[in-house]
Amino acid sequence: MQVSASQLATITGLFPNSALKKDLSSQQVAFSQQLNQAQVTVKAGDTLSQIAADHNLTTEQLVKVNHITNPDLIYPGQVINLSSSQASTPVQANQSQASTVTTVANATTSQANSTVPSLASQAEEEARAWIAAHESSGSYTAKNGKYYGKYQLDLAYLKGDLSPANQEKTANNYVHNRYGSWVKAKEHWLSHNWY
Incomplete structure (x- = not known):
């Protein structure tokens, strides 16, 4: 206004x-x-x-x-x-x-x-940003062998669609299916240097 x-x-x-x-x-x-x-x-x-x-x-x-x-x-x-x-x-x-x-x-x-976010949502967003920063410095075009993008996903997971939107969607699906949350994925990363 x-x-x-x-x-x-x-x-x-x-x-x-x-x-x-x-x-x-x-x-x-x-x-x-x-x-x-x-x-x-x-x-x-x-x-x-x-x-x-x-x-x-x-x-x-x-x-x-x-x-x-x-x-x-x-x-x-x-x-x-x-x-x-x-x-x-x-x-x-x-x-x-x-x-x-x-x-x-x-x-x-x-x-x-x-508009104060809940602590759970904020923790999820912080964990996601942390993983992206440590995997690729937040770059959607980062490459490391068969791993690609902001979250360094296996190219097979992306199914040929390297767009930022597909990377976000695929990373969310991967994390929620494997770990249940971004916070747990970050905990795994801290223990093993990968997620």
């Missing part, structure tokens, strides 16, 4: 030369900057789970907020909203600027409080 320059001009035009005009303008700039930080533009090699982990969220939260049907498939240039306030309707021009800033700030605060 962002107040446009024209909306701000309309509202502050009602109070020429007032301290309110300066105060509202600085609040609008600060709030606009805060909202811009609530979005991430996907870069090549990014995964939804890593974006979630980087912002202390769960993949499920990002899926819900962004209405994503396949969490294993995101595209470079795609904008991922980190909070549901990004999906709200725009501010109407006839609303009071002061109440808009207060309302949106309160909504952002309450959203931030409601």
Whole structure:
């Protein structure tokens, strides 16, 4: 939710030369900057789970907020909203600027409080990121003999599809079938130097 320059001009035009005009303008700039930080533009090699982990969220939260049907498939240039306030309707021009800033700030605060991930989900995401970092430094194109990609999966498991989305999906299936969780897979890795 962002107040446009024209909306701000309309509202502050009602109070020429007032301290309110300066105060509202600085609040609008600060709030606009805060909202811009609530979005991430996907870069090549990014995964939804890593974006979630980087912002202390769960993949499920990002899926819900962004209405994503396949969490294993995101595209470079795609904008991922980190909070549901990004999906709200725009501010109407006839609303009071002061109440808009207060309302949106309160909504952002309450959203931030409601997006604290569970410890189990956070531990899973951290373990997955740890394994990827130790297997390939997070590279989807890393090669080591018959092992390939971010999670250094056997090429036979990938069945010819080396895409990041398939690597994520295959790694999840492998880990959950073999270990039951990423946390247990990491424990195995720490004991044996492989998972």
